[in-house]
Amino acid sequence: MPNVQKWITRINDSKWTRIFLACAILQTIIVLGLEGAILFENFQAMQPLTTAKASPSFPDKEGVSTALDRLNRIKWENVAFIAFQLWALWLSFDGIINQNTVEIIAIAVINGLCAVVGVVQAADSAKWINYITALKLDISDLTTGEKIEIAQTTFVFLFAGFSAFVSWKLYQSFGWNIYKKIGADLDVQVMYKTFQYFVLILKINIFFQFLSSGFYLIQWALKEGFRWETVYLSVVTALVLPALILGRASVSTESRMTMIIFISFQGLILTHFGLILSQTLLPRNNWYFWIFVVWCGIILTVATAVIAYLCMRKFGTGLKPYVQRGSRKSMVSGAFGPDGNAFADGGVNGKAWEIDDVQNNEELARFDLEGAPNDRERLHSVDLSERYAQQNSPLESRFAEKILVE
Secondary structure, eight states: OHHHHHHHHHHTSSHHHHHHHHHHHHHHHHHHHHHHHHHHHHHHHHHHHHHHHHOTTOSOHHHHHHHHHHHHHHHHHHHHHHHHHHHHHHHHHHHHHTTOHHHHHHHHHHHHHHHHHHHHHHHHHHHHHHHHHHTTOOOHHHHHHHHHHHHHHHHHHHHHHHHHHHHHHHHHHTTHHHHHHHTTOHHHHHHHHHHHHHHHHHHHHIIIIIIHHHHHHHHHHHHHOSOHHHHHHHHHHHHHHHHHHHHHHHHHHTOHHHHHHHHHHHHHHHHHHHHHHHHHOOTTOOOHHHHHHHHHHHHHHHHHHHHHHHHHHTTTSSOGGGSOOGGGOOOOOSOBOTTSOBOTTOSGGGSOOOGGGGGSHHHHHHTTOTTGGGOHHHHHTSOHHHHHHTSSOHHHHHHHHHHHHO
């Protein structure tokens, strides 16, 4: 079970990885509990509206219908927010396991967005409480739900602030990973960073392009039935995941044709979001939550196309061996000097050497760090260039220069 062992090792890499994931899990548990309670209160709030709509003597049937439609939408917001939090938890584990510095910072930003969404929900609830109060109907469930939303938003803001601090600590720690993968070549480092941005935005689009579209499609189909918009939304939503997989495969194979297809599909998604936006901007009943989600989706879709194009421009320039997965994964053998070229004899002591190799016992003994595996922060603070410069081998001294340069 090499992958499981890798996951366990990465999760326990340092106290910051453990704190980060513990915070993510705790946030998920609290938010799911609170959002589930809000969903329950919204279900309860529909009962007096349903009764009033069925009553022949109730005067404002149109007002009740509008309020019922809005509460139905709010229920889908609650479900989408729960899915969003589960997706964010997965992204947190993925960022730690892959030690992706870009992803770690993005998670802090996403937590901030999560707090903003909570504010939008609370503000929208206040608006509809006033609306239903004017209909002279019971609003006790809605007011309870509003209080829970305020508590949830407060918790999310606190978690977002703490998550940003821990993310910065992890960003500093995971800087080693770039050397492990690609060495000292600055051009390759820039290309690899662009690749990281591309992979990250594909993962973000799992929610903003696929899950959000799926939730909207379900509520639209239940309300409007079979129409041409339903067919169009269904087709585009069904193609999102295959398109994301195609985009990831395109950078692995460096296929310009499939990447062009992927970029073209982003244009189709823009029209898809445009249709959703036109349906959420309704007189006296703007769907603020989904307007926010759709605009995020539009911005991310444009960014996806731009970053995909930047990746495509770098095809054939040396990044391919570093971005493979599974059976296609390539390991670059040989140690690298300060010019980015491999040493002629294959590295220190005739074998490839990577910065993370200092974690094995043989290298630790040479650096007088036998106990360091249990203290990763102390290990990362060691001046490896100075230690290597003290060795007798000229080859090792050359490698020390490479570390010092970086």
